[in-house]
Amino acid sequence: MTYQPPVRDHLFILRDLLELERYANLPAFAEASMDTVEQILGEAARFTAEVLAPLNAVGDKEGCRWNADFSVTTPTGFKAAYRQLVEAGWPGLGSAPEWGGQGLPHVVNLAFSEMSSAANMAFSMYPGLTHGAYSAILAGGTEAQKQLYLPKLASFQWGGTMNLTEPQCGTDLGLIRTKAVPAGDGSYRISGQKIWISGGEHDLTENIVHLVLARIEGAPAGTRGISLFIVPKFIPDAEGHPGERNSVKCLGLEEKMGIHGNATCVISHEEATGWLVGEENRGLAIMFVMMNEARLGVGMQGLAQAEAAYQAAAEFAKERLQGRSLTGPKNPDGPADPIIVHPDVRRMLMDARAVIEGGRAFLYWTALHGDLAEASPDEAARQKGRDYMALMTPVLKAFLTDRGFAICSDAMQVHGGSGFTEHFPVSQYLRDCRIALIYEGTNGIQALDLVGRKLAADGGRAMMSFFAELDAYIEANDAEAMQPFVAPLAKAKGELQEATMWLMQNGLANPDNAGAASTDYLHLFGLTALAYMWTMTAKVAQAKIAAGAAEPIYAAKLTIGRYYMNRVLPETAARLAKLKTGAELVMALPAEAF
Template sequence: MPYKPPVRDYAFLLRDVLKLEQYADLPAFADASMDVVDQILEEAGRFTGEVLAPLNSVGDKTGCTWNEDHTVVTPPGFKEAYAQLVEAGWPALGSDPNYGGQGLPHVVNIAFSEMSSGANMAFSMYPGLTHGAYSAIHVGGSDEQKQLYLPKLASGQWGGTMNLTEPHCGTDLGLLRTKAVPQGDGTYKISGQKIWISGGEHDLTENIVHLVIARIEGAPAGTRGISLFIVPKFIPDADGNPGERNSVFCDGLEEKMGIHGNATCVIRHEEATGWLVGEENRGLALMFVMMNEARIGVGLQGVAQAEAAYQAAAEFARDRLQGRSLTGPKNPEGPADPIIVHPDVRRMLMDSRAVIEGGRAFLAWTALQGDLAHASPDEAVRQKGQDYMALMTPVVKAFLTDRGFKVASDAMQVHGGSGFTEHFPVSQYLRDVRIALIYEGTNGVQALDLVGRKLAANGGRAVMTFFAELDAYIGENEADPQLKPFIDGLAKAKGELQEATMWLMQNGLANPDNAGAASTDYLQLFGLTALAYMWAQTAKAAQAKIAAGDADPFYANKVTVGRYYVERILPETAAHLAKLKTGAELMMALPAEAF
């Protein structure tokens, strides 16, 4: 079954739920009228559905090929599709017009990115990581570095990577051993091995710009001594074109469970020439610009793969004949009824759809906060946007990938034994999405980041602002009888999230293990509450369309799926609250040797 990009859903989200046109007076939004956005969405759907989706299985079955000369060949069709991507200008959609970008809001770019990832996750990682490298240089690079690298990265003419992980250190980057030796001419010699470098070598672009963290000789130990460097595969010549080959090499590819179409490389820097980005020993802050963008992108992958898996499961459930409906035959002329008549199959499909559509709204809403943080002339709005981006990033990343994996697993379950074979696409979706729970900081690390850093930042300003926003929304809409289920559900979840936050403040400081033990349940509780807020806004927009006389079933279906979320999924908040309040005692009670 071909993947159908969620064009209609994004048009509704951007026009009616987030009301994008109310921001038309802001610079980034001036060229993003809904007429323009509708055209972008339609073309995005066409390109991702017709060009990228047919290559998804090809990439999975063929994978990438490493050669003895340290080059990598991507799967058949990838190079041609990438050339079409660049020619159409998709990589430049949300980039700075000063460097050849189109300057559209990130919330519009999110729509294309989800469709791209849903159509072909492995392929979409190449331009996705390139944009991350662009963002880090855009924030921290010198004027000269920006002029040299940003136009090529924004267009997709050059690729980009981030080189963080080493064989002995992943999350704890303070243990890195890659060293940088100053040469006295503004360059450094970079030496060390990096692993799991997505897109570290390939044949899609004429150059690859590696952003590498390393320690300059004599720098402090730990994270305080990390610097960031630009290490291009080919050193740009005087005209800015690829020149001399740098001594950075791909020594092999990882054999992975999924995302076979993306080259996951072992990269060796052998006194490679690099240029410092920003200040010495301040590299981690710049790398986090790239990492935080990537974390939003990984949350997006959770939604995207869930959508693709759900589509496959729904089609299978409509076609597969098995058993009879409990309430009497629904296909009396046939030997059996399609399995979509069975309540338990409906449970899996409705669970999936409620999470996907609520998660997509959460993704777009969060991206909009980032746009407002940059574009609003109102300092209070900018501060709120920055606070929300910091607070929500770990929730977007972890909650949406946890749930995305469950959707893919349920999609396989709907398929039965057929789903466990490679004759159907759902096994690839399950394998591909599994990495999203791990890379860019495991979901457990995201939960620790949320409770350990983000809640307490600026005296808890971000989470208190969020609570106040929820209270205001509940107050504004509690008298609307059609929204009552949504407002009641949101109010209950918000109360439980607030209670959990107070419990953490009281018990986490006294015993840090309490915060660690509660962190995953807290993040899940936060994600469930955030989606309840998204569904309340979505239902309000859909009800307004219905009240205006629009008989399109799309809107009534939205309300039904939203009510299902509130009644069947949102009650999980109570269980997460109960679990987190048990603290760390029993979790930490057994000695290590008992495991």
């Protein structure tokens, strides 16, 4: 089967759960009426399903081709699809009007990005990274840099990348060796090798704008001495068009497990011409604008691949005949029953559905807070938005990719042996999804960031705000009809609070305790956040049904929500018990015993 975008669920979240039209009085939301959003989502569904999805297997089988002139050819159909993407105006959804964008809320653009990634993850990475480069230059560039680069990046006329990793360093960017030497004319000569650069070279755009981390000679050691530079593939001429070829080369492509349609490059900077972005030695702070946006995008990728894999598994389960139902034949005129009648198959499909729909709500709810952090006239709302974006980003990135990969694996299991072959799409979803647990900071790093930085930031303000929000919601919704949701949420919130207190008491005394507990804590947080989303979803669904809404989505939401609360959420107790054992057993064996 071919992926079909879940437009109805997007509309439920944006219209019913988040009530997007409540913010219509804010300039940033003025163009985001639900009629407009519904039209956008409908067109996005058509484009991604009809144009991008058919190229997913093509990109997987063909991959990208490196050429002797250091150029890269993308898979058949990618250039034409990219041209359609640009001509249809999709690049402008999330960019500011002053740079040629449509200025819609990021939460709306996120819906399109999810569809695009589910339809063709490798293809969608090219525009995704370009928007990240746009955001970094918007945050830290000079006015001249913005005027030159932002319209080209906002329109996707030019592509963008981030050049961080080097052969000797990935997570520890303080070890980078790429150097920058002042040229005397305001530019720098950039020299060094970068690896694993997604979209580092391709044939989709007329120019590629590399954002490169490098160290100016004499800069302090470690991360305090890193600067950020714009290094274009072609140096813009006086009119802003691609001019002289810069000394940036793609030396080769990585052979990868998945995302074959995206060019993962080894990039050599050989005294390439670059321009400083922001202040000297402050490059990492600007690059983190791009990295944090990318981390939310990676969480979205995990969700998107899970959605596509779930759809394939559900369709297969309804068609594949195998065995008879334990309670008697359900397809008596056929030789066997479809495997969807078997409880264990249903378990895998329901696990997937409960996490995908709850995870989508959590992702979009957080993105809305990000929009309000910029657009709300209320300083308290802006602060809360900033706090939640910082606190939730590592949770969304790691939780949704861990669970997304597990869902892809279960989807393969539903397919049985067929899923392990290349005749069905689920093997590609599994292979493509796996990188999401690694890049933009491994999930272990996200967990450390959560417990080591985000919990304690500003005196724990963000975490205390989240706990207060949960308490207020639980207290305000104690009606009997809500108890199947509110009671489990209250229990999970209590466990998350207990885990937080344990970290405060034991993490400082022995930092290894925090490290050993971090992944379990992050998953406990993610499970609790999804419980909050399902509780709010249940309240909306109950109100819709009480008002006479006959659409089946509302009854389905209640069923899936109850499944989540009773079959998925109990994992919180195990996570709490595990994290409270601390580091002793984790660190007990000497290194040489491994």
